[in-house]
Amino acid sequence: MEDTNKKTQVRRIFDSISLRYDFLNHFLSAGVDFYWRKKAIQFSGMSPKTKLLDIACGTGDFAITAKKFGVEKIIGADLSFNMLSLFNKKADWINGKIVETVAEHLPFKDESFTNITVAFGVRNFYNIPQAFSSFHRILSFKGKVTVLEFRLPKNIPVRNFYLFYFNKVLPFIGRIVSKDNEAYTYLPESVGEFDKKVDLIKVFREAGFSNVEKHSLTFGIVQVVIAQK
Numbered sequence: 545m546e547d548t549n550k551k552t553q554v555r556r557i558f559d560s561i562s563l564r565y566d567f568l569n570h571f572l573s574a575g576v577d578f579y580w581r582k583k584a585i586q587f588s589g590m591s592p593k594t595k596l597l598d599i600a601c602g603t604g605d606f607a608i609t610a611k612k613f614g615v616e617k618i619i620g621a622d623l624s625f626n627m628l629s630l631f632n633k634k635a636d637w638i639n640g641k642i643v644e645t646v647a648e649h650l651p652f653k654d655e656s657f658t659n660i661t662v663a664f665g666v667r668n669f670y671n672i673p674q675a676f677s678s679f680h681r682i683l684s685f686k687g688k689v690t691v692l693e694f695r696l697p698k699n700i701p702v703r704n705f706y707l708f709y710f711n712k713v714l715p716f717i718g719r720i721v722s723k724d725n726e727a728y729t730y731l732p733e734s735v736g737e738f739d740k741k742v743d744l745i746k747v748f749r750e751a752g753f754s755n756v757e758k759h760s761l762t763f764g765i766v767q768v769v770i771a772q773k
């Protein structure tokens with residue numbers, strides 16, 4: 545899909561489902577998404593000195609988790625205005641800033657962050673290499689990017705259950721609750737396509753990152769990839 549088409553489609557989907565996003569996220573993952581975000585922050589080794597950009601922050605759950613781990617300087621950024629508005633309304637979000645932008649063209653100075661996080665966002669980027677180059681530019685020396693993303697599990701029974709859940713259960717419930725026909729069909733399609741086409745480790749290396757490490761969570765349905773500048 546052409547860059548502009550994908551950007552427009554993704555923005556439309558997230559603007560449309562924003563009000564139901566948090567509920568569906570926690571319901572469809574049976575609350576395990578909180579655990580995935582926590583593990584990803586733990587693997588990243590953040591501290592109170594961290595300057596964090598949470599890109600594709602959506603309604604802010606990853607940034608809020610980082611804050612619970614003591615991170616004070618956090619900027620949340622996303623291309624969907626409606627998702628950002630909901631983030632802004634979350635009660636415990638006090639000192640952070642929110643910026644409407646795409647990951648591919650980040651409006652920040654060179655070397656201005658020690659860490660970047662992206663939860664369930666990379667799959668939606670319209671140009672992943674461009675986004676990763678942009679990350680590289682704004683990270684300080686030895687800064688880290690942490691990507692949390694779905695993947696197709698290798699284990700066959702787990703994979704079959706996962707495909708059934710993603711292709712049948714999730715679009716059915718998603719359609720009823722969000723009232724958006726496209727959104728929850730797009731999700732399983734984008735996971736399958738992403739897994740076939742994108743090798744995150746390779747794209748990170750090509751964007752200039754080193755020390756790329758990968759962790760698997762929950763029977764391999766989720767991956768955490770950490771890359772260092």
Ligand SMILES: C[S@@+](CC[C@H](N)C(=O)[O-])C[C@H]1O[C@@H](n2cnc3c(N)ncnc32)[C@H](O)[C@@H]1O
Nearest residue numbers: 558600601602622623624646647663664665668
């Ligand atoms: C599945 S949500 C994840 C939200 C949040 N990180 C979480 O863990 O719940 C994906 C988010 O990525 C954003 N997004 C998609 N493509 C983007 C891009 N190119 N630049 C910035 N944000 C993007 C969407 O607007 C949406 O809010």
